[in-house]
Amino acid sequence: MNKAILVGNLTKDPEQRTTQSGIAVTSFTVAVQRRFKDAEGNYQADFINCVAWRQTAEFIAKYFSKGSKIGVSGSLQARTYDDANGVKRYVTEVVVDEAEFVQSKGNGKQQDQQGTGNALLEDSEGFQPLDDTELPF
Numbered sequence: 001m002n003k004a005i006l007v008g009n010l011t012k013d014p015e016q017r018t019t020q021s022g023i024a025v026t027s028f029t030v031a032v033q034r035r036f037k038d039a040e041g042n043y044q045a046d047f048i049n050c051v052a053w054r055q056t057a058e059f060i061a062k063y064f065s066k067g068s069k070i071g072v073s074g075s076l077q078a079r080t081y082d083d084a085n086g087v088k089r090y091v092t093e094v095v096v097d098e099a100e101f102v103q104s105k106g107n108g109k110q111q112d113q114q115g116t117g118n119a120l121l122e123d124s125e126g127f128q129p130l131d132d133t134e135l136p137f
Helices: 054-063
Strands: 004-010 015-018 024-037 043-053 069-082 088-101
Touching: 004 043, 015 054, 024 054, 043 054, 043 069, 054 088
Parallel strands: 043 088
Antiparallel strands: 004 024, 004 069, 015 024, 024 043, 069 088
């Protein structure tokens, strides 16, 4: 089984490219905080390279930027290539199958007009505020 699940922050804006055959590919790095503090009492982070293809690549490039919190799942892949000087390079990266928002737009701190804490879902995509007082559960 080869399954990688990461939650972290983008270290820089995702880089979207298109292959010669027209397929979208987006590369990015996710900083994932370790669970335990070091000897000085600070959390360390791992910087994990990721690549996404097709619709997932387009989604990430459109909605995420440097500092965004992101959740991704996919598989770990190791590959090699020869650089411009003919030196063999080794790369390990997560090939992303799924990506999702981990926090709401506005750092998850937006509140609706009544101050109940429900996040506003209205944006340029046409989402409207959710009134959860009428839900049966």
